[in-house]
Amino acid sequence: xxxxxxxxxxxxxxxxxxxxxxxxxxxxxxxxxxxxxxxxxxxxxxxxxxxxxxxxxxxxxxxxxxxxxxxxxxxxxxxxxxxxxxxxxxxxxxxxxxxxxxxxxxxxxxxxxxxxxxxxxxxxxxxxxxxxxxxxxxxxxxxxxxxxxxxxxxxxxxxxxxxxxxxxxxxxxxxxxxxxxxxxxxxxxxxxxxxxxxxxxxxxxxxxxxxxxx
Numbered sequence: 001x002x003x004x005x006x007x008x009x010x011x012x013x014x015x016x017x018x019x020x021x022x023x024x025x026x027x028x029x030x031x032x033x034x035x036x037x038x039x040x041x042x043x044x045x046x047x048x049x050x051x052x053x054x055x056x057x058x059x060x061x062x063x064x065x066x067x068x069x070x071x072x073x074x075x076x077x078x079x080x081x082x083x084x085x086x087x088x089x090x091x092x093x094x095x096x097x098x099x100x101x102x103x104x105x106x107x108x109x110x111x112x113x114x115x116x117x118x119x120x121x122x123x124x125x126x127x128x129x130x131x132x133x134x135x136x137x138x139x140x141x142x143x144x145x146x147x148x149x150x151x152x153x154x155x156x157x158x159x160x161x162x163x164x165x166x167x168x169x170x171x172x173x174x175x176x177x178x179x180x181x182x183x184x185x186x187x188x189x190x191x192x193x194x195x196x197x198x199x200x201x202x203x204x205x206x207x208x209x210x211x212x213x214x
Contacts, residue, residue, distance in 0.1 A: 162193030
């Protein structure tokens with residue numbers, strides 16, 4: 001076979017390969033577009049004996065039912081998470097902020113507005129009310145509260161969180177404040193920062209060693 005013949009053969013082969021690939025991708029696109037229109041029900045049933053000319057009724061899928069983000073504002077975090085699960089959505093992050101309009105412990109904001117269409121398993125963040133901002137300039141009682149809540153409450157009286165240490169507590173929600181370096185009720189102006197001891201559900205290195213020696 002001459003070089004000219006070989007070159008012609010390669011061009012024909014490549015051209016056919018390109019045409020096949022184009023046909024394949026066109027078919028793939030059409031299949032994707034028509035997937036929503038699959039027949040899901042028919043009457044009469046398949047292989048039924050019917051008279052000639054009998055009408056056949058088909059029910060076709062128009063795709064997955066759209067998911068709408070529910071209204072979460074005013075609900076407790078637990079109820080908000082339940083409502084999201086009902087719609088096939090997920091609660092991701094919880095934030096905290098003061099609000100003069102909502103009582104402590106209810107949702108005051110959501111990352112995706114209610115009524116918007118969302119995809120399955122989409123993550124939604126919520127903000128939870130800490131109640132009205134404190135009017136006194138005293139250090140609040142932070143024990144039993146979440147770390148993020150404690151940070152907000154200290155910010156409200158002009159005090160920052162100092163050193164945060166962690167202590168293993170398997171029976172508590174991770175991030176729960178166990179102790180504070182400045183007692184509640186003291187004047188905030190006397191404290192530059194407040195150190196916190198916070199719970200974790202992951203055994204620390206020292207605790208892990210103690211467990212292994214038992």
